[in-house]
Amino acid sequence: MKSPPQKTYDVVVVGGGPAGLAAALGAGDAGAEDILIVDRETEAGGILNQCIHSGFGLHHFKEELTGPEYAERFIQSVLSRQITILTDSYVLNIAPDLHIEVISGDYGHLQVQAKSVVLAMGCRERTRGAIRIPGFRPAGVMTAGLAQKMVNMKGLLPGRRIAILGSGDIGLIMARRLMLEGCEVVGVYELMPFSNGLTRNLVQCLDDFAIPLRLSTTVAFIHGRDRVQRLTMAPIDDQLMPILNQSWQIACDTLLLSIGLIPENELSTRLRLKMDPATGGPQVTSTLETSLPGVFACGNVLHVHDLVDFVTEEALRAGRFAAEVARGRRRPGDNISLQTGENIASCVPHSLSPDREQVIYLRVKRPLKDCVLTIGDRYEKVFRMLIPSEMIRLTLGPEILDRYFGEHLKIEVHPGEVKNG
Amino acid sequence: MYDVIIIGGGIVGCALARELSRYRIRVALLEREVEVGFGTSKTNSGIIHAGHHAHPDTLKGQLEWIGNQMWDDLARDLNFGFSRIGELLLAMQTEDLNHLEELKKQGERKGVTGLEMWSPKRLRQEEPNLSHDILQALHAPTAGVANPYEACFGLIECAQQNGVELFCGQSVLSITREDDGLLIHTSRQQFRGRFILNAAGVFADQVAAMVGADDFKILPRKGEEYMLDRRLQGIVTRLIFPTSTASSKGVLIIPTVDGTIMVGPTAEDVNDREDLSTTFSGADKVFTAVRRYCPAISERDTITEFAGLRAVADSNDFVIGPSPIKGFFNVAGIQSPGLTAAPAIATYVAKMLRGEGLVLDEKTDWQAKIEGPPRFALMSAEERRAAICRDPAFGRVVCRCELVTEAEVLYAIKHGARTLDGIKFRVRAGMGRCQGGFCTSRVLDLLSSTLGVPLTELTKRGRGSELFYPRDDRIAPGGGL
Ligand SMILES: Cc1cc2nc3c(=O)[nH]c(=O)nc-3n(C[C@H](O)[C@H](O)[C@H](O)COP(=O)(O)OP(=O)(O)OC[C@H]3O[C@@H](n4cnc5c(N)ncnc54)[C@H](O)[C@@H]3O)c2cc1C
Ligand SMILES: Cc1cc2nc3c(=O)[nH]c(=O)nc-3n(C[C@H](O)[C@H](O)[C@H](O)COP(=O)(O)OP(=O)(O)OC[C@H]3O[C@@H](n4cnc5c(N)ncnc54)[C@H](O)[C@@H]3O)c2cc1C
Numbered sequence: 001m002k003s004p005p006q007k008t009y010d011v012v013v014v015g016g017g018p019a020g021l022a023a024a025l026g027a028g029d030a031g032a033e034d035i036l037i038v039d040r041e042t043e044a045g046g047i048l049n050q051c052i053h054s055g056f057g058l059h060h061f062k063e064e065l066t067g068p069e070y071a072e073r074f075i076q077s078v079l080s081r082q083i084t085i086l087t088d089s090y091v092l093n094i095a096p097d098l099h100i101e102v103i104s105g106d107y108g109h110l111q112v113q114a115k116s117v118v119l120a121m122g123c124r125e126r127t128r129g130a131i132r133i134p135g136f137r138p139a140g141v142m143t144a145g146l147a148q149k150m151v152n153m154k155g156l157l158p159g160r161r162i163a164i165l166g167s168g169d170i171g172l173i174m175a176r177r178l179m180l181e182g183c184e185v186v187g188v189y190e191l192m193p194f195s196n197g198l199t200r201n202l203v204q205c206l207d208d209f210a211i212p213l214r215l216s217t218t219v220a221f222i223h224g225r226d227r228v229q230r231l232t233m234a235p236i237d238d239q240l241m242p243i244l245n246q247s248w249q250i251a252c253d254t255l256l257l258s259i260g261l262i263p264e265n266e267l268s269t270r271l272r273l274k275m276d277p278a279t280g281g282p283q284v285t286s287t288l289e290t291s292l293p294g295v296f297a298c299g300n301v302l303h304v305h306d307l308v309d310f311v312t313e314e315a316l317r318a319g320r321f322a323a324e325v326a327r328g329r330r331r332p333g334d335n336i337s338l339q340t341g342e343n344i345a346s347c348v349p350h351s352l353s354p355d356r357e358q359v360i361y362l363r364v365k366r367p368l369k370d371c372v373l374t375i376g377d378r379y380e381k382v383f384r385m386l387i388p389s390e391m392i393r394l395t396l397g398p399e400i401l402d403r404y405f406g407e408h409l410k411i412e413v414h415p416g417e418v419k420n421g
Numbered sequence: 422m423y424d425v426i427i428i429g430g431g432i433v434g435c436a437l438a439r440e441l442s443r444y445r446i447r448v449a450l451l452e453r454e455v456e457v458g459f460g461t462s463k464t465n466s467g468i469i470h471a472g473h474h475a476h477p478d479t480l481k482g483q484l485e486w487i488g489n490q491m492w493d494d495l496a497r498d499l500n501f502g503f504s505r506i507g508e509l510l511l512a513m514q515t516e517d518l519n520h521l522e523e524l525k526k527q528g529e530r531k532g533v534t535g536l537e538m539w540s541p542k543r544l545r546q547e548e549p550n551l552s553h554d555i556l557q558a559l560h561a562p563t564a565g566v567a568n569p570y571e572a573c574f575g576l577i578e579c580a581q582q583n584g585v586e587l588f589c590g591q592s593v594l595s596i597t598r599e600d601d602g603l604l605i606h607t608s609r610q611q612f613r614g615r616f617i618l619n620a621a622g623v624f625a626d627q628v629a630a631m632v633g634a635d636d637f638k639i640l641p642r643k644g645e646e647y648m649l650d651r652r653l654q655g656i657v658t659r660l661i662f663p664t665s666t667a668s669s670k671g672v673l674i675i676p677t678v679d680g681t682i683m684v685g686p687t688a689e690d691v692n693d694r695e696d697l698s699t700t701f702s703g704a705d706k707v708f709t710a711v712r713r714y715c716p717a718i719s720e721r722d723t724i725t726e727f728a729g730l731r732a733v734a735d736s737n738d739f740v741i742g743p744s745p746i747k748g749f750f751n752v753a754g755i756q757s758p759g760l761t762a763a764p765a766i767a768t769y770v771a772k773m774l775r776g777e778g779l780v781l782d783e784k785t786d787w788q789a790k791i792e793g794p795p796r797f798a799l800m801s802a803e804e805r806r807a808a809i810c811r812d813p814a815f816g817r818v819v820c821r822c823e824l825v826t827e828a829e830v831l832y833a834i835k836h837g838a839r840t841l842d843g844i845k846f847r848v849r850a851g852m853g854r855c856q857g858g859f860c861t862s863r864v865l866d867l868l869s870s871t872l873g874v875p876l877t878e879l880t881k882r883g884r885g886s887e888l889f890y891p892r893d894d895r896i897a898p899g900g901g902l
Binding site for chain 2: 040088090092101103104105106107108109124127128129130132134135136137138139140142146149150153154155156157158159160181182220221225226227242244266
């Protein structure tokens with residue numbers, strides 16, 4: 001067994017996906033010297049390694065890259081900076097004093113001490129159990145992400161005739177991939193009255209391939225003892241329960257689930273970080289620091305993003321702030337807490353400080369037309385259309401907040417308040 | 422020629438196999454599925470019943486209490502999860518109070534120890550998350566929870582270690598009588614045996630019919646169970662039973678031996694012996710019932726659900742003993758508390774075999790214990806370090822939700838796991854929150870490389886449940902678009 005890199009690091013980054021890679025780069029930019037990235041996969045890159053379609057990097061690089069290409073650019077920068085990446089290694093535990101326990105195929109059981117930690121563990125997919133579909137438990141029911149991994153990384157098909165429940169982006173992208181692989185995609189079915197995918201994916205993955213999307217519909221029963229044979233589909237009522245006397249059956253051998261992502265928060269909860277039920281991730285300040293000083297979070301472990309470019313941007317900042325804390329520098333604490341109004345589903349960060357530019361990400365609860373977004377009485381912006389699947393990004397300059405004397409700011413969207421013109 | 426052939430590798434068949442492995446006889450076990458424990462023994466509540474529930478005049482009532490007392494030794498020898506967490510039977514209405522008294526008396530008559538009535542005050546101290554409307558509870562400290570499939574795997578591993586031959590993927594199709602015994606035809610080969618023990622679960626009447634020994638019928642009774650998120654861990658610390666009805670013990674709250682909370686089962690007579698489906702109405706029954714005594718439990722916390730079939734005989738009791746056909750024994754109708762009773766059933770049957778003239782000489786080198794699978798998640802930091810030093814495969818995490826390492830998956834394959842479910846039930850990979858989203862591809866890689874089987878031939882739980890298909894090379898990339 002090799003001798004383990006056991007020592008004290010300025011910044012330890014947990015997870016080597018796009019968030020972890022950018023966080024390490026951000027930490028390096030801010031002067032951190034010893035930086036360690038730990039990832040449990042054999043290669044860094046996170047979920048991007050299985051996303052072989054293009055569409056990554058339009059904001060960050062102003063070009064259209066595939067997932068692995070996007071990751072590769074960051075991996076190269078990280079390697080050129082002498083940041084240590086420990087792959088095939090799993091962070092088991094982080095103690096409140098930032099003593100970190102890692103197990104690794106190559107190094108065995110490792111202990112490292114961090115001055116600050118960036119959580120970048122990504123997210124996981126919601127599964128069948130989370131939405132309670134009755135019926136049998138045959139082979140052929142799987143998450144869209146698992147199917148994506150098997151198709152793109154192992155060259156295997158999840159089935160031949162496929163139904164997809166949930167219109168999340170991974171499901172939409174898999175609908176197209178499986179058509180290209182010669183499978184039949186019978187349709188995409190969505191519980192809500194609106195899609196959960198990006199508009200561009202609805203167009204490029206479904207419309208272009210004539211795959212039907214049925215809204216307000218769910219799977220009411222899975223048939224087939226060994227392998228999926230049929231599904232009972234049903235429209236839903238306003239309680240989101242299936243209306244069984246209007247059900248119909250479809251024949252297929254596979255049901256892919258694209259029913260949402262949740263932050264991977266085993267470590268966050270074990271650290272007893274204050275969590276936000278709306279995002280499923282930890283609460284953070286405007287410097288992306290969690291309720292435990294010295295622990296930062298970014299990327300999908302903080303809140304689920306739809307564009308990797310925003311992950312990168314957020315993670316660069318998290319890394320920078322983590323490095324500052326590791327080197328003994330602290331920005332003034334936040335003194336304004338952000339409160340969400342009734343049309344806002346979630347909002348990150350959870351508090352603000354007037355001393356520098358603030359970046360705010362938020363999502364609305366349902367599609368809203370012609371609306372005005374307000375932040376207290378400090379800020380107003382008009383939007384023609386807001387949908388839950390597209391995250392809204394705002395920046396607030398210091399000039400907006402520096403003469404604000406309250407403790408709370410309410411962030412809200414007011415639909416239908418914009419007149420034509 | 423085998424001395425004894427056991428048909429069916431559920432908890433009963435596996436317990437029989439281990440019991441008979443003590444003696445100098447040749448024993449085979451034939452199981453239809455690719456692995457043992459894939460029938461009802463994998464889909465139950467995992468409760469080792471306290472001993473007072475079933476009436477002492479019934480066979481199940483007698484074997485329940487004898488069986489209960491055998492689980493500590495079994496769990497220690499076979500190294501599977503078992504814990505006597507105790508049971509609380511709740512009285513919600515004044516009518517129920519009588520029932521509690523009767524059960525207490527019945528238990529005491531059977532010799533069940535420690536039965537005690539708890540006042541609402543005591544109950545509130547011990548289980549603060551239960552409803553405050555409960556009038557009284559009967560506490561039974563002898564009740565426990567076990568991991569039923571781990572028990573099956575442990576029993577069979579021990580039996581095999583002591584010479585029992587296991588044949589999986591062998592469905593018994595017919596049985597013919599011969600002068601000196603019986604000839605079994607399976608889907609693959611033939612087996613000759615002097616004694617045959619029919620432990621085929623819900624199919625036992627069909628197997629018995631193959632030799633005309635079917636003077637009983639099996640009426641499958643389905644039970645649905647709902648596993649809840651870790652969030653609710655500790656909401657109750659004991660088994661919670663409502664006052665029961667005639668057909669079942671009602672909907673229970675079960676703190677499983679792994680710490681998760683499960684609620685169920687329902688009890689519904691079904692015709693189809695393969696109907697393992699869960700239903701909206703089943704879920705509704707379970708959660709409506711449970712909320713009456715534990716309001717904090719919600720359907721939204723479900724992480725997975727399953728159904729099992731109780732093999733209820735028309736006599737509503739276990740059907741154990743020789744049949745009119747010489748050498749053919751039924752060990753059938755093993756409904757609840759069949760898990761609890763299984764070890765007692767095994768010794769009971771061994772005694773009967775001796776009575777029928779089978780010579781049972783004890784082996785001098787019989788080994789009661791097995792090494793048992795390693796469990797990284799349960800090791801201390803020191804043990805983990807040592808394990809990784811010994812075998813670097815302990816340093817590779819396969820399942821993050823349950824913290825399962827590659828070494829544990831390889832151990833499971835070495836001991837008979839052939840399918841994704843087989844791995845899941847042996848090592849828990851895929852049982853946690855993500856339900857296999859992350860570990861499935863790793864587990865499949867390990868199965869494929871260790872067994873030398875292509876990924877496309879791997880199944881969820883046996884033939885017909887293949888998981889992935891090969892790319893169709895006739896279709897040009899781009900699918901002709
Ligand atoms: C299945 C799936 C498919 C997706 N497809 C797309 C897509 O097609 N297009 C798109 O724009 N977005 C997609 N997304 C969203 C995408 O995840 C994000 O845009 C981005 O990859 C998130 O980056 P991240 O670094 O936060 O997380 P990830 O990319 O998930 O990286 C997290 C990393 O942390 C590691 N890790 C976790 N826990 C530990 C631990 N305890 N110890 C060590 N390492 C750990 C993981 O192995 C992983 O490598 C997808 C998400 C999922 C889950
Ligand atoms: C929902 C539910 C909850 C329960 N909870 C409890 C509990 O908490 N405590 C308790 O004590 N009991 C409980 N029980 C009862 C307990 O699970 C059963 O009594 C026990 O598992 C029966 O074991 P078995 O070996 O007889 O049957 P099985 O496990 O069904 O084994 C029979 C085996 O025979 C095989 N077989 C069938 N036909 C053939 C053939 N032709 N050739 C070869 N092999 C064949 C099958 O594949 C199967 O593996 C519960 C039952 C259910 C359904």
